Amino acid sequence: MNRALSIRSRKKDDHAKEASKHTFSISTLRGMHQAELSKKLFKLIKTENHCIEAYETAGRERLSIASQLSDWGEATNDDAVSDISDKIGVIMSEIGEQEDLFAQNLEDYRSILKQIRNIEASVQPSRDQKVKISDEIQKLKYKEPSSPKLVTLEQELVRAEAQNLVAEAQLTNITRQKVKEAYDLHFAATIERAEKQIILAKYGRRLLNLLDDTPVVPGDVRQPFAQAGEARQVLADAEQELQRWEPHLEPIHSNAGGLGTNLMPMDDRSTRATSEVPDPVADPVPTEKPAAEAQGTHLEQATA
Amino acid sequence: MNRALSIRSRKKDDHAKEASKHTFSISTLRGMHQAELSKKLFKLIKTENHCIEAYETAGRERLSIASQLSDWGEATNDDAVSDISDKIGVIMSEIGEQEDLFAQNLEDYRSILKQIRNIEASVQPSRDQKVKISDEIQKLKYKEPSSPKLVTLEQELVRAEAQNLVAEAQLTNITRQKVKEAYDLHFAATIERAEKQIILAKYGRRLLNLLDDTPVVPGDVRQPFAQAGEARQVLADAEQELQRWEPHLEPIHSNAGGLGTNLMPMDDRSTRATSEVPDPVADPVPTEKPAAEAQGTHLEQATA
Numbered sequence: 001m002n003r004a005l006s007i008r009s010r011k012k013d014d015h016a017k018e019a020s021k022h023t024f025s026i027s028t029l030r031g032m033h034q035a036e037l038s039k040k041l042f043k044l045i046k047t048e049n050h051c052i053e054a055y056e057t058a059g060r061e062r063l064s065i066a067s068q069l070s071d072w073g074e075a076t077n078d079d080a081v082s083d084i085s086d087k088i089g090v091i092m093s094e095i096g097e098q099e100d101l102f103a104q105n106l107e108d109y110r111s112i113l114k115q116i117r118n119i120e121a122s123v124q125p126s127r128d129q130k131v132k133i134s135d136e137i138q139k140l141k142y143k144e145p146s147s148p149k150l151v152t153l154e155q156e157l158v159r160a161e162a163q164n165l166v167a168e169a170q171l172t173n174i175t176r177q178k179v180k181e182a183y184d185l186h187f188a189a190t191i192e193r194a195e196k197q198i199i200l201a202k203y204g205r206r207l208l209n210l211l212d213d214t215p216v217v218p219g220d221v222r223q224p225f226a227q228a229g230e231a232r233q234v235l236a237d238a239e240q241e242l243q244r245w246e247p248h249l250e251p252i253h254s255n256a257g258g259l260g261t262n263l264m265p266m267d268d269r270s271t272r273a274t275s276e277v278p279d280p281v282a283d284p285v286p287t288e289k290p291a292a293e294a295q296g297t298h299l300e301q302a303t304a
Numbered sequence: 305m306n307r308a309l310s311i312r313s314r315k316k317d318d319h320a321k322e323a324s325k326h327t328f329s330i331s332t333l334r335g336m337h338q339a340e341l342s343k344k345l346f347k348l349i350k351t352e353n354h355c356i357e358a359y360e361t362a363g364r365e366r367l368s369i370a371s372q373l374s375d376w377g378e379a380t381n382d383d384a385v386s387d388i389s390d391k392i393g394v395i396m397s398e399i400g401e402q403e404d405l406f407a408q409n410l411e412d413y414r415s416i417l418k419q420i421r422n423i424e425a426s427v428q429p430s431r432d433q434k435v436k437i438s439d440e441i442q443k444l445k446y447k448e449p450s451s452p453k454l455v456t457l458e459q460e461l462v463r464a465e466a467q468n469l470v471a472e473a474q475l476t477n478i479t480r481q482k483v484k485e486a487y488d489l490h491f492a493a494t495i496e497r498a499e500k501q502i503i504l505a506k507y508g509r510r511l512l513n514l515l516d517d518t519p520v521v522p523g524d525v526r527q528p529f530a531q532a533g534e535a536r537q538v539l540a541d542a543e544q545e546l547q548r549w550e551p552h553l554e555p556i557h558s559n560a561g562g563l564g565t566n567l568m569p570m571d572d573r574s575t576r577a578t579s580e581v582p583d584p585v586a587d588p589v590p591t592e593k594p595a596a597e598a599q600g601t602h603l604e605q606a607t608a
Contacts, residue, residue: 008375
C-alpha cells in the first residue's frame with residue numbers, strides 16, 4: 001500500500017491552506033473537552049455539518065433562481081421564452097429539492113458517525129482507568145515496595161484490564177459496523193441525487209429544444225409559440241420517470257447481524273446486507289420519506 | 305398550459321418565506337441603478353453567484369472531511385479501518401473536486417446569462433428614447449398644436465422607432481440563442497457531475513465491502529487486513545472509469561448559426577447543434593478543462 005500517496009500524507013501540505021475557517025463559538029470550544037479518543041470524529045462530524053449547510057443553501061438558492069427565471073421569462077413578453085423559462089424553472093426547482101433531500105440523507109449519515117463517536121467517548125474512561133492504576137503501581141513499587149496496598153492495586157488492575165478488553169471489543173465491533181453503515185448511506189445518497197438529477201437535466205434539455213432561436217429581421221413578428229402542449233408533456237414525462245425511480249445499488253454485505261445488544265457476538269451469526277436492514281438509520285434507501293416531498297412535487301404541481 | 309400551476313404563480317406564496325436573505329452592500333445597491341429591462345436578470349445572476357459559492361463551500365468541506373476521515377482511521381490503530389478509511393477519503397476528495405468543477409461550469413453558464421443582461425441593458429435607452437419623443441409630441445399637440453417643432457419631432461420619432469425595431473430584433477435574437485446556450489451548459493454540467501459522482505460512489509461501495517465487520521469477543525485479535533491489494537485495485541479501477549468518462553448528451557439544436565455579428569440573420573442560415581459550436585462559452589462539454597484537474601487527481605495520486 002502506497003501510504004505516501006494516500007490522502008493521509010497529502011493533507012499535510014495540500015489541505016492546510018484549504019482548511020475551512022469557522023469562527024470560534026461555545027460549541028467549537030466544547031470540542032476541546034471531548035475525550036481524546038473521540039476528538040477526531042467529533043471534528044469531522046462538525047465539518048460535515050458545514051457541508052450539509054452548504055447543500056441546503058445551494059438547494060434554497062436553486063429554488064429562488066428557478067422562480068426568478070420564470071419571472072424574467074414572463075417579463076420578456078415573448079410567449080415562447082415565457083413558457084420555456086417557466087418550465088425550466090420547474091425542472092430547476094426539482095433539482096433544488098434533490099439537493100435538499102441529499103442534505104437530509106447526509107444528516108442521517110452524520111447521526112451514524114455520532115454513534116461511533118459516542119462509543120469512543122465512553123471507552124476513553126476505561127483506558128484512562130487502566131493507565132491510572134498501572135501508574136499508581138509503578139509509583140508505589142518505587143516509593144514503598146513492600147506496601148500491602150500493592151496487592152489490592154494489582155487485583156484492581158486485573159479487573160480494569162478485563163473491563164477494558166470488553167470495552168475495546170465493543171469499540172471495534174461498533175466502529176466497523178457503523179463505518180460500513182454510514183458510508184453505505186452516504187454513497188447511496190450520492191447516487192440517488194445523481195440519478196434523479198440526470199433524469200431532470202435530460203428533460204430540461206428536451207425543453208430547450210422546443211425554443212426556436214432562428215434569428216428574425218427588424219419588424220418580423222415571431223410565430224406564436226405552438227409547442228406549449230409538447231412542453232407540458234415533457235414535464236409530465238419527467239415527473240413520471242422521477243416517480244418510477246428506484247435505487248439499484250450493489251449491496252454492502254455485513255456480518256454485524258451477529259452483534260448483540262451488549263455489542264458482543266451472539267451465538268447465531270448470519271450474513272446479511274446492511275442495505276436490507278430494516279433499521280431506519282441504517283437503511284440507505286429513504287423509503288420512509290414522504291414520496292411527495294422527495295420526488296417531483298414541483299413537477300406534480302406543474303403538470304396537475 | 306396550466307399557468308396557475310406553474311412555478312411562476314407558486315412563488316408568490318411558497319417562495320416568499322424561502323427567499324434568501326443577503327446583507328445589503330454596495331454591489332447590492334448597484335442593482336437598483338440597472339436599466340428596468342435588465343433588473344430581473346441582474347438579480348438572478350447575483351443569486352446564481354450565491355448558489356455557486358455554496359457548491360464551492362460544499363466541495364471544500366468535502367475535501368476537509370476526506371482528510372479528517374483518513375486521519376481518524378489511522379488513529380483507530382486498526383489496519384483494516386485505517387486502510388479503508390484512507391481510500392474512502394480518496395473517493396470523497398474526488399467527489400469534492402467534482403463539486404468544484406460543477407461550480408466552475410456554473411460560472412460559465414452565469415457568464416452567458418450576463419450576455420443577455422448586457423443586451424437588455426443596451427436596448428433600454430432605445431425604448432426610453434421612443435417613449436420620450438412620443439411624450440413630447442403629445443404635450444406639444446396639446447399646448448401648441450400648430451408648432452413647427454411638431455414636424456421635426458414626428459421625423460425624429462420615425463427614426464427612433466426604426467432604431468428601436470432593430471434593437472428589439474437584436475434582443476429577441478440574442479435572448480433565445482443565449483437562453484438555449486446557457487441552459488444547455490447548465491444541464492450538461494449537472495449531468496457531468498452526476499455521472500462522475502455515480503462512478504465514484506459505486507467504487508466507494510466496493511471499498512466498504514472489503515471491511516469485515518464480523519463482531520469479535522473480548523481478547524480476540526482481528527485478522528491482519530489482507531485486502532489492501534484489492535482496495536488499491538478498486539481505486540485504480542475507479543480512476544480508469546473516471547478517465548474514460550465522456551459526455552453522451554442529447555444535442556440541443558440551434559438555428560442561431562445564421563445570426564450575424566450585427567445580431568441580424570445572415571443570408572446563409574444553417575441548422576446546427578450548439579453542442580457542436582467551437583465557441584468556448586457555448587460549448588457545454590468542458591473539454592478545455594485540463595483533464596488532470598477535472599478527473600481523478602486524487603485517485604491518480606493514490607494509485608500512482
